[in-house]
Amino acid sequence: MPDPLRRLFSRLDGGPVTLTAEERRDLDEDWEALSAGGLVVETTPATVVECASCDEPHAASVRSVPTAGLPTRWFHHCPSVGAVQEDPEELRRWAVRVPALGRALTGRDCEERVPELIWRLGPVGATARVGWLVAGWRGRTGIADAVPELLAPNAVVFVPCRLPAVAAWGTVPPLVVPLIDVLTVTGTGIEWNRSALAACLPPEPVAVLARDDRPRLTLSPGTDWKDVTLVVEDHHLELSVGNARHRAGYEDLGLADGRTRAPHTAWLTLLHLARTGELAPADDIDTKSGTLKNNVSKLRAALKRWTGLAGDPFHTVHRLEPYRPRFVIRAADTLKPA
Numbered sequence: 001m002p003d004p005l006r007r008l009f010s011r012l013d014g015g016p017v018t019l020t021a022e023e024r025r026d027l028d029e030d031w032e033a034l035s036a037g038g039l040v041v042e043t044t045p046a047t048v049v050e051c052a053s054c055d056e057p058h059a060a061s062v063r064s065v066p067t068a069g070l071p072t073r074w075f076h077h078c079p080s081v082g083a084v085q086e087d088p089e090e091l092r093r094w095a096v097r098v099p100a101l102g103r104a105l106t107g108r109d110c111e112e113r114v115p116e117l118i119w120r121l122g123p124v125g126a127t128a129r130v131g132w133l134v135a136g137w138r139g140r141t142g143i144a145d146a147v148p149e150l151l152a153p154n155a156v157v158f159v160p161c162r163l164p165a166v167a168a169w170g171t172v173p174p175l176v177v178p179l180i181d182v183l184t185v186t187g188t189g190i191e192w193n194r195s196a197l198a199a200c201l202p203p204e205p206v207a208v209l210a211r212d213d214r215p216r217l218t219l220s221p222g223t224d225w226k227d228v229t230l231v232v233e234d235h236h237l238e239l240s241v242g243n244a245r246h247r248a249g250y251e252d253l254g255l256a257d258g259r260t261r262a263p264h265t266a267w268l269t270l271l272h273l274a275r276t277g278e279l280a281p282a283d284d285i286d287t288k289s290g291t292l293k294n295n296v297s298k299l300r301a302a303l304k305r306w307t308g309l310a311g312d313p314f315h316t317v318h319r320l321e322p323y324r325p326r327f328v329i330r331a332a333d334t335l336k337p338a
């Protein structure tokens with residue numbers, strides 16, 4: 001990428017950019033590519049200029065002076081030399097439009113998720129990854145805390161030029177790729193440099209639902225775990241509260257193994273609970289990848305997340321006592337014996 005464009009992208013890290021006539025000249029060779037996709041559009045002319053007519057650097061307001069029968073003329077006032085006429089060409093300005101950059105890359109409108117900061121680009125090229133664009137990140141912290149989808153396993157976050165420090169994202173950084181490394185400028189626009197893009201992306205993860213994409217229930221206010229009945233099948237469960245029924249698979253609850261997508265041992269723990277009504281520490285449960293305690297923790301978190309109910313779904317237990325649910329649970333007729 002040519003240096004003037006690199007400088008422009010570096011400025012986009014800091015927030016919205018308006019280009020002056022001089023900066024436009026700097027980008028001369030790439031101007032057509034920038035304007036073709038609507039990435040730069042002319043905006044209102046400058047109303048303040050730096051005075052270049054005296055030895056004291058100072059800013060000055062620009063005033064128009066309409067004159068009958070002549071084109072409008074523009075002046076600024078300098079304390080040393082008086083009225084200084086401005087060339088209207090030098091007052092022109094162009095706004096850089098980040099959403100148009102997203103459209104140039106994906107062929108679609110992108111969705112502004114946080115004003116002037118985060119845009120969702122959608123699928124990137126032919127990959128299953130979901131692209132995000134974060135411009136104007138400089139000086140911010142906790143960006144990914146505000147939009148956790150940035151941390152989804154299939155997400156890739158593009159920044160204009162520089163890699164932000166981890167603190168800019170929050171506690172965990174997403175997969176971040178600087179656009180200047182994966183773009184190419186053609187005579188007619190800006191495009192992905194596909195080989196560079198492929199080289200920046202690690203192998204694609206198994207498609208998993210982002211945490212926030214999982215179905216969630218809306219239970220009537222005041223619902224408590226004791227009002228809940230779960231009927232459990234091999235791969236699904238049905239939750240009922242009064243006459244309301246909700247069905248979900250183990251994957252909807254986030255209880256699939258990250259690699260194989262088979263039921264996680266926490267789901268097997270739930271099946272065991274459905275068959276026996278409680279979970280004693282001595283029960284012979286398949287706990288290859290974790291202890292009973294870990295599985296109950298995962299189950300507790302999954303049930304709370306899915307139902308939106310705040311309280312603990314399990315009774316408080318002392319060491320060596322069996323875990324007992326506060327909800328009613330039973331095995332469906334179809335549930336295979338252990």
Ligand SMILES: [Zn+2]
Pocket residue numbers: 051052053054055056058077078079080081
């Ligand atoms: Zn001056």
